[in-house]
Amino acid sequence: MAEEKIKKxxxxxxxGSLEGVYPPLIMANxxxxxxxxxxxxxxxxxxxxxTKKKYKKxxxxxxxxPAMGIPTxxxxxxxxxxxxxxxxxxxxxxxDIPPVDxxxxxxxxxxxxxxxxxxxxxMFGLKREDFVDDVQGIITVGEFYAxxxxxxxxxx
Amino acid sequence: MATKEIxxxxxNVTEEGYLTDQSQWTxxxxxxxxxxEGITLTDAHWxxxxxxxxxxxxxxxxxxxxRINKTGGIPTKDLYDLFPEGPLKKAARIAGLPKPTSxx
Numbered sequence: 001m002a003e004e005k006i007k008k009x010x011x012x013x014x015x016g017s018l019e020g021v022y023p024p025l026i027m028a029n030x031x032x033x034x035x036x037x038x039x040x041x042x043x044x045x046x047x048x049x050x051t052k053k054k055y056k057k058x059x060x061x062x063x064x065x066p067a068m069g070i071p072t073x074x075x076x077x078x079x080x081x082x083x084x085x086x087x088x089x090x091x092x093x094x095x096d097i098p099p100v101d102x103x104x105x106x107x108x109x110x111x112x113x114x115x116x117x118x119x120x121x122x123m124f125g126l127k128r129e130d131f132v133d134d135v136q137g138i139i140t141v142g143e144f145y146a147x148x149x150x151x152x153x154x155x156x
Numbered sequence: 157m158a159t160k161e162i163x164x165x166x167x168n169v170t171e172e173g174y175l176t177d178q179s180q181w182t183x184x185x186x187x188x189x190x191x192x193e194g195i196t197l198t199d200a201h202w203x204x205x206x207x208x209x210x211x212x213x214x215x216x217x218x219x220x221x222x223r224i225n226k227t228g229g230i231p232t233k234d235l236y237d238l239f240p241e242g243p244l245k246k247a248a249r250i251a252g253l254p255k256p257t258s259x260x
Contacts, residue, residue: 033221033256035241096220097260106221109232156221 006035008123008151010144015156016045016054017099018085024156025049025103032110037151041109043117043145047124049100050114050131056101060084101132108134113147115139163188171195172250174255181252183202193239197250201238204230205251212253218244 009031013024024040031038062068062075062084074080083085088097098106108114113136116126121138128138139147157176160169163184168176173189175181184213190197197205207228211219221244224230239246245258 029221030259032236033242033244095260096222098222102222106225106232110236120193 010039010148011154013046014043016048018058021049025122029107032112035049038112041115043120058100074124117128175252186250216240218256
């Protein structure tokens with residue numbers, strides 16, 4: 001029996017590090033490039049990717065990130081995160097992977113809907129104006145489940 | 157590899173319909189493939205196709221969305237309007253270029 005193509009995908013972005021933000025963005029963009037309907041739901045520190053004051057400053061985590069291969073004490077040194085971020089961004093630029101701010105714009109232009117999590121917004125004391133214009137709205141988890149209905153949900 | 161009748165000619169294509177022989181591409185072939193996708197090619201479509209073909213000839217790889225935006229000067233939204241549901245794949249197929257390989 002032939003597999004049914006995925007028609008809709010709703011992706012949650014819950015982390016605010018560079019390596020935490022890119023997977024959901026690439027999955028959302030990738031979905032749109034395949035003609036799959038996509039929603040992106042930003043919660044907790046993931047909201048940094050849609051917050052005007054934060055989204056150009058997202059960094060790689062060099063502490064508590066054993067996959068990086070550097071000892072914790074070295075990773076904690078001032079400037080290490082900035083250095084790792086700069087190196088990562090250079091590689092991504094060479095591969096034509098856009099920086100977060102550009103990527104969010106591209107994903108929104110591709111027709112993906114962006115949402116912020118109401119609970120996190122209340123917790124962090126944010127307002128609609130703090131988010132980039134591409135954000136569709138601030139919604140509750142129940143509203144998220146409603147718009148995810150009939151499709152797949154991916155948690156990152 | 158298979159062949160397909162497009163615009164009255166026998167064209168070499170992959171299973172997914174991408175041309176394997178660049179020299180077989182003509183504007184009529186493009187129009188025929190576009191018609192299969194339900195697209196009628198307008199000047200705006202040709203602008204994209206011409207850019208993709210020119211860029212491919214220069215770089216040897218299909219342009220990424222970002223390159224289409226920056227170097228081609230074609231906004232993402234326009235691309236999705238012109239080639240709905242899978243714009244890069246559709247545009248590449250119509251332009252006679254290979255399947256996109258980038259993840260972005």
